[in-house]
Amino acid sequence: MAALGRVAAPGAARGLCWRAACAAAGLRGLFPQRGYAVGPAQSSPTFGLLLDIDGVLVRGHRVIPAALEAFRRLVNSQGQLRVPVVFVTNAGNILQYGKAQELSDLLECKVDPDQVILSHSPMKLFSQYHEKRMLVSGQGPLVENAEMLGFRNVVTVDELRMAFPVLDMVDLERRPKTTPLPRNDFPAIEGVLLLGEPVRWETSLQLIMDVLLSNGKPGTGLATAPYPHLPVLASNMDLLWMAEAKMPRFGHGTFLLCLETVYRKVTGKELRYEGLMGKPSILTYQYAERLIRQQAERRGWPVPIQKLYAVGDNPMSDVYGANLFHQHLQKARCDGAQELGPGGSQIQQPSMAQSCASILVCTGVYRPRDPEPAQRGEESPFHGHRDFSFSPGLMEACHVVNDVNEAVQLVFRKEGWAL
Numbered sequence: 001m002a003a004l005g006r007v008a009a010p011g012a013a014r015g016l017c018w019r020a021a022c023a024a025a026g027l028r029g030l031f032p033q034r035g036y037a038v039g040p041a042q043s044s045p046t047f048g049l050l051l052d053i054d055g056v057l058v059r060g061h062r063v064i065p066a067a068l069e070a071f072r073r074l075v076n077s078q079g080q081l082r083v084p085v086v087f088v089t090n091a092g093n094i095l096q097y098g099k100a101q102e103l104s105d106l107l108e109c110k111v112d113p114d115q116v117i118l119s120h121s122p123m124k125l126f127s128q129y130h131e132k133r134m135l136v137s138g139q140g141p142l143v144e145n146a147e148m149l150g151f152r153n154v155v156t157v158d159e160l161r162m163a164f165p166v167l168d169m170v171d172l173e174r175r176p177k178t179t180p181l182p183r184n185d186f187p188a189i190e191g192v193l194l195l196g197e198p199v200r201w202e203t204s205l206q207l208i209m210d211v212l213l214s215n216g217k218p219g220t221g222l223a224t225a226p227y228p229h230l231p232v233l234a235s236n237m238d239l240l241w242m243a244e245a246k247m248p249r250f251g252h253g254t255f256l257l258c259l260e261t262v263y264r265k266v267t268g269k270e271l272r273y274e275g276l277m278g279k280p281s282i283l284t285y286q287y288a289e290r291l292i293r294q295q296a297e298r299r300g301w302p303v304p305i306q307k308l309y310a311v312g313d314n315p316m317s318d319v320y321g322a323n324l325f326h327q328h329l330q331k332a333r334c335d336g337a338q339e340l341g342p343g344g345s346q347i348q349q350p351s352m353a354q355s356c357a358s359i360l361v362c363t364g365v366y367r368p369r370d371p372e373p374a375q376r377g378e379e380s381p382f383h384g385h386r387d388f389s390f391s392p393g394l395m396e397a398c399h400v401v402n403d404v405n406e407a408v409q410l411v412f413r414k415e416g417w418a419l
Helices: 018-025 065-074 096-107 121-125 142-149 157-163 201-213 252-267 282-298 315-335 404-414
Strands: 047-051 085-088 134-137 154-156 191-194 232-235 275-277 307-312 355-360
Touching: 047 282, 047 404, 065 096, 065 404, 085 282, 121 142, 121 232, 121 275, 121 282, 134 142, 134 157, 134 201, 142 154, 154 157, 157 201, 191 201, 191 252, 201 252, 232 252, 275 282, 282 307, 282 315, 307 315, 307 404, 315 355, 355 404
Parallel strands: 047 085, 047 307, 134 154, 134 191, 191 232, 232 275, 307 355
Antiparallel strands: none
Protein backbone atom coordinates (compact mmCIF):
# COMPACT_ATOMS: atom_id res chain seq x y z
CA MET A 1 0.00 0.00 0.00
CA ALA A 2 1.34 3.40 -0.83
CA ALA A 3 2.12 5.67 2.06
CA LEU A 4 -0.94 7.47 3.30
CA GLY A 5 -1.19 10.98 1.91
CA ARG A 6 -2.79 14.09 3.29
CA VAL A 7 -6.42 13.43 4.07
CA ALA A 8 -8.75 16.16 2.95
CA ALA A 9 -12.05 16.90 4.66
CA PRO A 10 -14.46 18.09 1.99
CA GLY A 11 -16.93 19.35 4.57
CA ALA A 12 -14.27 21.34 6.37
CA ALA A 13 -13.03 22.77 3.06
CA ARG A 14 -16.48 24.19 2.39
CA GLY A 15 -16.71 25.62 5.91
CA LEU A 16 -19.17 22.93 7.06
CA CYS A 17 -18.90 21.52 10.52
CA TRP A 18 -18.80 17.75 10.90
CA ARG A 19 -21.88 17.84 13.08
CA ALA A 20 -23.78 19.27 10.11
CA ALA A 21 -22.36 16.53 7.90
CA CYS A 22 -23.50 13.94 10.44
CA ALA A 23 -26.96 15.43 10.43
CA ALA A 24 -27.05 15.46 6.63
CA ALA A 25 -26.09 11.78 6.60
CA GLY A 26 -28.73 10.96 9.19
CA LEU A 27 -26.28 10.16 11.97
CA ARG A 28 -27.60 12.74 14.42
CA GLY A 29 -31.21 12.09 13.63
CA LEU A 30 -33.09 8.86 14.03
CA PHE A 31 -31.84 5.93 12.02
CA PRO A 32 -34.52 3.67 10.54
CA GLN A 33 -35.88 1.69 13.45
CA ARG A 34 -34.49 -1.69 12.47
CA GLY A 35 -32.53 -3.26 15.29
CA TYR A 36 -33.67 -5.93 17.67
CA ALA A 37 -37.38 -6.04 18.21
CA VAL A 38 -38.42 -5.40 21.78
CA GLY A 39 -39.62 -8.52 23.55
CA PRO A 40 -38.88 -12.24 23.28
CA ALA A 41 -39.02 -12.39 19.47
CA GLN A 42 -35.87 -10.57 18.39
CA SER A 43 -34.85 -9.95 14.80
CA SER A 44 -31.26 -10.00 13.63
CA PRO A 45 -29.20 -6.89 14.41
CA THR A 46 -28.41 -4.42 11.66
CA PHE A 47 -25.77 -2.54 13.65
CA GLY A 48 -22.46 -3.27 15.34
CA LEU A 49 -20.21 -1.63 17.92
CA LEU A 50 -16.54 -0.71 17.61
CA LEU A 51 -15.30 -0.11 21.15
CA ASP A 52 -12.01 1.48 22.11
CA ILE A 53 -10.44 -0.01 25.25
CA ASP A 54 -8.15 2.40 27.14
CA GLY A 55 -10.12 5.35 28.48
CA VAL A 56 -13.45 3.77 27.48
CA LEU A 57 -13.55 0.35 29.18
CA VAL A 58 -10.45 0.47 31.37
CA ARG A 59 -7.94 2.91 32.87
CA GLY A 60 -4.65 1.03 33.10
CA HIS A 61 -5.58 -2.29 34.73
CA ARG A 62 -8.80 -1.04 36.35
CA VAL A 63 -12.17 -1.45 34.72
CA ILE A 64 -14.33 1.66 34.45
CA PRO A 65 -17.59 0.92 36.34
CA ALA A 66 -19.74 2.20 33.46
CA ALA A 67 -18.25 -0.53 31.25
CA LEU A 68 -19.69 -3.25 33.49
CA GLU A 69 -23.11 -1.61 33.27
CA ALA A 70 -22.81 -1.37 29.51
CA PHE A 71 -22.03 -5.06 29.11
CA ARG A 72 -24.93 -6.06 31.32
CA ARG A 73 -27.07 -4.43 28.62
CA LEU A 74 -25.14 -6.00 25.77
CA VAL A 75 -25.16 -9.59 27.01
CA ASN A 76 -28.24 -11.83 26.97
CA SER A 77 -29.32 -14.33 29.62
CA GLN A 78 -27.15 -17.02 27.99
CA GLY A 79 -24.04 -14.87 28.33
CA GLN A 80 -23.86 -14.10 24.61
CA LEU A 81 -23.48 -10.68 23.07
CA ARG A 82 -26.75 -9.49 21.57
CA VAL A 83 -25.02 -7.50 18.83
CA PRO A 84 -21.66 -7.88 17.07
CA VAL A 85 -18.90 -6.13 19.01
CA VAL A 86 -15.26 -5.61 18.07
CA PHE A 87 -12.70 -4.07 20.41
CA VAL A 88 -10.45 -1.71 18.46
CA THR A 89 -7.37 -0.58 20.37
CA ASN A 90 -4.20 1.18 19.32
CA ALA A 91 -2.24 -0.90 21.83
CA GLY A 92 0.18 -3.37 20.28
CA ASN A 93 2.66 -4.61 22.88
CA ILE A 94 0.48 -7.54 23.91
CA LEU A 95 -0.76 -10.73 22.28
CA GLN A 96 -4.25 -10.76 20.83
CA TYR A 97 -5.42 -13.69 22.95
CA GLY A 98 -3.86 -12.10 26.04
CA LYS A 99 -5.86 -8.92 25.52
CA ALA A 100 -9.02 -10.98 24.93
CA GLN A 101 -8.47 -12.85 28.20
CA GLU A 102 -7.82 -9.61 30.07
CA LEU A 103 -11.05 -8.12 28.73
CA SER A 104 -12.99 -11.28 29.58
CA ASP A 105 -11.83 -11.06 33.19
CA LEU A 106 -12.45 -7.34 33.57
CA LEU A 107 -15.80 -7.16 31.77
CA GLU A 108 -17.15 -10.46 33.16
CA CYS A 109 -18.07 -11.41 29.59
CA LYS A 110 -16.33 -13.87 27.27
CA VAL A 111 -14.28 -12.05 24.64
CA ASP A 112 -12.77 -14.10 21.80
CA PRO A 113 -9.38 -13.20 20.31
CA ASP A 114 -10.93 -12.54 16.91
CA GLN A 115 -13.02 -9.79 18.51
CA VAL A 116 -9.87 -7.85 19.38
CA ILE A 117 -8.07 -5.64 16.86
CA LEU A 118 -4.64 -4.49 17.96
CA SER A 119 -3.02 -1.55 16.20
CA HIS A 120 -0.90 -3.84 14.02
CA SER A 121 -3.58 -6.46 13.22
CA PRO A 122 -4.10 -5.18 9.63
CA MET A 123 -0.45 -6.01 8.89
CA LYS A 124 -1.76 -9.50 8.15
CA LEU A 125 -2.89 -8.01 4.83
CA PHE A 126 0.65 -6.93 3.83
CA SER A 127 1.67 -10.36 2.55
CA GLN A 128 4.25 -8.92 0.13
CA TYR A 129 6.53 -8.30 3.14
CA HIS A 130 5.89 -11.50 5.10
CA GLU A 131 8.91 -13.35 3.67
CA LYS A 132 11.34 -10.42 3.94
CA ARG A 133 13.89 -10.04 6.72
CA MET A 134 12.39 -7.30 8.89
CA LEU A 135 13.75 -5.36 11.86
CA VAL A 136 10.99 -5.21 14.49
CA SER A 137 10.71 -2.49 17.16
CA GLY A 138 8.49 -2.40 20.24
CA GLN A 139 8.31 -4.36 23.48
CA GLY A 140 6.58 -7.37 24.95
CA PRO A 141 6.09 -10.51 22.81
CA LEU A 142 7.54 -8.87 19.70
CA VAL A 143 8.60 -11.96 17.76
CA GLU A 144 5.43 -13.88 18.56
CA ASN A 145 3.28 -10.93 17.50
CA ALA A 146 5.21 -10.53 14.25
CA GLU A 147 4.88 -14.24 13.49
CA MET A 148 1.15 -14.20 14.18
CA LEU A 149 0.88 -11.35 11.68
CA GLY A 150 2.58 -13.54 9.07
CA PHE A 151 6.18 -12.27 9.22
CA ARG A 152 8.51 -15.27 9.17
CA ASN A 153 11.97 -13.71 9.28
CA VAL A 154 12.30 -10.98 11.91
CA VAL A 155 15.20 -9.48 13.85
CA THR A 156 14.65 -7.55 17.08
CA VAL A 157 16.47 -4.34 17.97
CA ASP A 158 18.16 -6.19 20.86
CA GLU A 159 19.41 -8.91 18.50
CA LEU A 160 20.77 -6.27 16.13
CA ARG A 161 22.48 -4.50 19.02
CA MET A 162 24.14 -7.75 20.16
CA ALA A 163 25.38 -8.38 16.61
CA PHE A 164 26.76 -4.83 16.30
CA PRO A 165 27.50 -3.61 19.86
CA VAL A 166 29.32 -0.46 18.71
CA LEU A 167 26.08 0.98 17.29
CA ASP A 168 24.47 1.67 20.69
CA MET A 169 26.55 4.38 22.37
CA VAL A 170 24.23 6.63 24.42
CA ASP A 171 24.28 4.61 27.66
CA LEU A 172 27.86 4.64 28.93
CA GLU A 173 27.25 1.49 30.96
CA ARG A 174 26.27 -0.46 27.84
CA ARG A 175 29.15 0.63 25.63
CA PRO A 176 31.52 -2.23 24.76
CA LYS A 177 34.76 -2.15 26.77
CA THR A 178 36.75 -3.37 23.78
CA THR A 179 36.22 -2.96 20.05
CA PRO A 180 34.70 -6.16 18.63
CA LEU A 181 35.74 -7.58 15.27
CA PRO A 182 33.55 -6.39 12.37
CA ARG A 183 30.94 -8.84 11.12
CA ASN A 184 30.21 -9.64 7.51
CA ASP A 185 27.99 -12.69 8.05
CA PHE A 186 24.85 -10.84 9.18
CA PRO A 187 22.12 -11.07 6.49
CA ALA A 188 20.86 -7.75 5.17
CA ILE A 189 17.65 -6.34 6.64
CA GLU A 190 14.92 -5.67 4.07
CA GLY A 191 12.40 -3.58 5.98
CA VAL A 192 11.29 -2.17 9.34
CA LEU A 193 8.26 -3.04 11.48
CA LEU A 194 7.26 -0.52 14.15
CA LEU A 195 4.74 -2.40 16.31
CA GLY A 196 4.67 -0.16 19.39
CA GLU A 197 6.69 2.10 21.66
CA PRO A 198 10.01 0.56 22.71
CA VAL A 199 11.58 0.78 26.17
CA ARG A 200 14.97 2.31 25.27
CA TRP A 201 14.01 4.96 22.75
CA GLU A 202 17.59 6.11 22.15
CA THR A 203 18.69 2.60 21.18
CA SER A 204 15.74 1.98 18.86
CA LEU A 205 16.03 5.41 17.21
CA GLN A 206 19.76 4.93 16.58
CA LEU A 207 19.56 1.37 15.21
CA ILE A 208 16.49 2.03 13.03
CA MET A 209 18.31 5.02 11.56
CA ASP A 210 21.41 2.87 10.99
CA VAL A 211 19.33 0.32 9.07
CA LEU A 212 17.63 2.95 6.92
CA LEU A 213 20.81 4.89 6.18
CA SER A 214 22.85 1.75 5.34
CA ASN A 215 20.15 0.14 3.17
CA GLY A 216 19.82 -2.72 5.65
CA LYS A 217 23.53 -3.32 6.31
CA PRO A 218 24.22 -1.48 9.59
CA GLY A 219 27.76 -2.86 9.89
CA THR A 220 28.78 -0.86 6.84
CA GLY A 221 28.58 2.76 5.85
CA LEU A 222 27.25 4.39 2.68
CA ALA A 223 28.47 7.69 1.26
CA THR A 224 24.91 8.68 0.37
CA ALA A 225 21.77 7.58 2.19
CA PRO A 226 19.49 5.61 -0.17
CA TYR A 227 16.17 7.19 -1.04
CA PRO A 228 13.54 5.89 -1.24
CA HIS A 229 14.65 4.01 1.83
CA LEU A 230 13.71 0.47 2.88
CA PRO A 231 9.98 -0.14 3.42
CA VAL A 232 8.64 0.90 6.83
CA LEU A 233 5.36 -0.41 8.27
CA ALA A 234 4.10 1.29 11.43
CA SER A 235 1.13 0.95 13.76
CA ASN A 236 -0.35 3.08 16.53
CA MET A 237 -0.09 6.78 15.74
CA ASP A 238 -1.44 7.95 19.13
CA LEU A 239 0.60 10.86 20.41
CA LEU A 240 -1.00 10.43 23.86
CA TRP A 241 -3.06 7.84 25.70
CA MET A 242 -4.80 7.66 29.08
CA ALA A 243 -3.76 5.35 31.93
CA GLU A 244 -4.09 5.75 35.70
CA ALA A 245 -2.16 9.06 35.77
CA LYS A 246 -4.11 12.31 35.85
CA MET A 247 -2.57 13.50 32.59
CA PRO A 248 -2.16 11.56 29.30
CA ARG A 249 1.01 9.51 28.69
CA PHE A 250 3.27 9.43 25.60
CA GLY A 251 2.14 6.95 22.97
CA HIS A 252 3.84 5.35 19.98
CA GLY A 253 2.92 8.41 17.93
CA THR A 254 5.43 10.37 20.01
CA PHE A 255 8.14 7.84 19.14
CA LEU A 256 7.21 8.05 15.44
CA LEU A 257 7.42 11.84 15.66
CA CYS A 258 10.96 11.54 17.08
CA LEU A 259 12.02 9.11 14.35
CA GLU A 260 10.54 11.27 11.57
CA THR A 261 12.19 14.39 12.96
CA VAL A 262 15.62 12.76 13.28
CA TYR A 263 15.39 11.26 9.78
CA ARG A 264 14.43 14.60 8.23
CA LYS A 265 17.17 16.45 10.16
CA VAL A 266 19.85 13.96 9.10
CA THR A 267 18.85 13.40 5.47
CA GLY A 268 16.82 16.47 4.54
CA LYS A 269 14.04 14.14 3.32
CA GLU A 270 10.78 12.84 4.75
CA LEU A 271 10.49 9.38 6.26
CA ARG A 272 7.99 7.42 4.18
CA TYR A 273 5.63 4.66 5.28
CA GLU A 274 4.42 1.80 3.12
CA GLY A 275 1.59 1.40 5.60
CA LEU A 276 0.27 3.24 8.67
CA MET A 277 -2.11 1.17 10.77
CA GLY A 278 -4.22 1.73 13.84
CA LYS A 279 -6.82 4.41 14.33
CA PRO A 280 -7.50 6.76 12.53
CA SER A 281 -6.39 4.75 9.47
CA ILE A 282 -9.23 3.77 7.12
CA LEU A 283 -7.57 0.38 6.71
CA THR A 284 -8.11 -0.37 10.41
CA TYR A 285 -11.84 0.40 10.14
CA GLN A 286 -12.14 -1.71 6.99
CA TYR A 287 -10.53 -4.56 8.91
CA ALA A 288 -12.87 -3.99 11.87
CA GLU A 289 -15.93 -3.98 9.63
CA ARG A 290 -14.79 -7.28 8.13
CA LEU A 291 -14.58 -8.84 11.60
CA ILE A 292 -18.02 -7.46 12.51
CA ARG A 293 -19.44 -9.09 9.38
CA GLN A 294 -17.73 -12.42 10.11
CA GLN A 295 -18.99 -12.35 13.71
CA ALA A 296 -22.55 -11.78 12.52
CA GLU A 297 -22.26 -14.66 10.04
CA ARG A 298 -21.02 -17.04 12.75
CA ARG A 299 -23.99 -16.11 14.93
CA GLY A 300 -26.36 -16.84 12.05
CA TRP A 301 -27.57 -13.26 11.69
CA PRO A 302 -28.50 -13.07 8.00
CA VAL A 303 -29.26 -9.34 7.80
CA PRO A 304 -26.21 -7.27 6.73
CA ILE A 305 -24.67 -5.05 9.39
CA GLN A 306 -25.40 -1.66 7.86
CA LYS A 307 -24.57 0.74 10.69
CA LEU A 308 -21.49 0.97 12.87
CA TYR A 309 -21.14 2.96 16.09
CA ALA A 310 -17.55 3.73 17.12
CA VAL A 311 -17.07 4.63 20.79
CA GLY A 312 -13.82 6.22 21.92
CA ASP A 313 -12.16 8.76 24.21
CA ASN A 314 -9.62 10.34 21.85
CA PRO A 315 -10.87 12.96 19.38
CA MET A 316 -7.81 12.57 17.15
CA SER A 317 -7.76 8.77 16.82
CA ASP A 318 -11.28 7.55 17.67
CA VAL A 319 -13.49 10.39 16.45
CA TYR A 320 -11.32 11.42 13.50
CA GLY A 321 -11.02 7.79 12.39
CA ALA A 322 -14.73 6.99 12.65
CA ASN A 323 -15.71 10.18 10.81
CA LEU A 324 -13.07 9.57 8.15
CA PHE A 325 -14.37 6.02 7.63
CA HIS A 326 -17.96 7.32 7.42
CA GLN A 327 -16.78 9.81 4.81
CA HIS A 328 -15.10 6.94 2.94
CA LEU A 329 -18.30 4.85 3.03
CA GLN A 330 -20.38 7.73 1.72
CA LYS A 331 -17.92 8.41 -1.09
CA ALA A 332 -17.83 4.73 -2.06
CA ARG A 333 -21.63 4.63 -2.21
CA CYS A 334 -21.85 7.81 -4.29
CA ASP A 335 -19.00 6.96 -6.67
CA GLY A 336 -19.48 3.22 -6.77
CA ALA A 337 -15.73 2.98 -6.22
CA GLN A 338 -14.06 -0.34 -5.44
CA GLU A 339 -12.31 -0.54 -2.09
CA LEU A 340 -8.58 -1.11 -2.29
CA GLY A 341 -6.38 -3.04 0.08
CA PRO A 342 -2.59 -2.89 0.61
CA GLY A 343 -0.69 -2.32 -2.61
CA GLY A 344 -3.83 -1.23 -4.41
CA SER A 345 -5.30 -4.73 -4.59
CA GLN A 346 -9.09 -4.89 -4.67
CA ILE A 347 -10.74 -6.04 -1.45
CA GLN A 348 -12.61 -9.26 -2.15
CA GLN A 349 -15.63 -8.39 -0.01
CA PRO A 350 -16.51 -4.69 -0.19
CA SER A 351 -17.99 -3.07 2.88
CA MET A 352 -21.68 -3.68 3.59
CA ALA A 353 -21.78 -0.87 6.15
CA GLN A 354 -23.51 2.33 5.12
CA SER A 355 -22.52 4.57 8.02
CA CYS A 356 -20.16 4.89 10.96
CA ALA A 357 -21.24 7.21 13.80
CA SER A 358 -18.64 8.56 16.22
CA ILE A 359 -19.45 8.66 19.94
CA LEU A 360 -17.03 10.42 22.29
CA VAL A 361 -16.88 9.57 26.00
CA CYS A 362 -15.45 11.70 28.80
CA THR A 363 -13.65 8.99 30.80
CA GLY A 364 -10.27 9.15 29.04
CA VAL A 365 -8.20 11.60 26.99
CA TYR A 366 -11.11 13.92 26.24
CA ARG A 367 -12.20 16.10 29.16
CA PRO A 368 -15.00 18.65 28.59
CA ARG A 369 -14.42 20.69 31.74
CA ASP A 370 -11.97 23.20 30.18
CA PRO A 371 -12.97 25.81 27.58
CA GLU A 372 -12.08 24.82 24.03
CA PRO A 373 -9.01 26.62 22.60
CA ALA A 374 -11.22 28.29 19.97
CA GLN A 375 -13.36 29.75 22.75
CA ARG A 376 -10.21 31.24 24.29
CA GLY A 377 -9.15 32.73 20.96
CA GLU A 378 -6.35 30.18 20.55
CA GLU A 379 -5.52 27.74 17.76
CA SER A 380 -6.20 24.11 18.67
CA PRO A 381 -3.02 21.99 18.82
CA PHE A 382 -3.01 19.15 16.31
CA HIS A 383 -2.10 15.84 17.94
CA GLY A 384 -2.55 13.77 14.80
CA HIS A 385 0.08 12.14 12.65
CA ARG A 386 1.94 14.09 10.00
CA ASP A 387 0.30 12.13 7.16
CA PHE A 388 -3.23 13.12 8.22
CA SER A 389 -4.28 16.69 7.56
CA PHE A 390 -5.58 18.93 10.32
CA SER A 391 -9.34 18.81 9.70
CA PRO A 392 -11.12 20.18 12.78
CA GLY A 393 -14.51 19.04 11.48
CA LEU A 394 -13.41 15.40 11.49
CA MET A 395 -12.60 15.67 15.20
CA GLU A 396 -16.16 16.71 16.10
CA ALA A 397 -18.06 13.70 17.40
CA CYS A 398 -21.60 13.01 16.25
CA HIS A 399 -22.44 12.44 19.93
CA VAL A 400 -20.70 13.27 23.23
CA VAL A 401 -21.75 11.29 26.31
CA ASN A 402 -20.34 10.79 29.78
CA ASP A 403 -19.31 7.15 29.48
CA VAL A 404 -19.67 3.91 27.52
CA ASN A 405 -22.86 2.92 29.34
CA GLU A 406 -24.53 6.12 28.15
CA ALA A 407 -23.13 5.40 24.68
CA VAL A 408 -24.79 1.96 24.59
CA GLN A 409 -28.08 3.45 25.82
CA LEU A 410 -27.87 6.08 23.09
CA VAL A 411 -27.37 3.40 20.43
CA PHE A 412 -30.24 1.33 21.82
CA ARG A 413 -32.58 4.31 21.68
CA LYS A 414 -31.62 5.06 18.09
CA GLU A 415 -32.19 1.43 17.13
CA GLY A 416 -35.58 1.20 18.83
CA TRP A 417 -34.41 -1.04 21.64
CA ALA A 418 -35.77 -1.17 25.14
CA LEU A 419 -33.29 -0.01 27.78
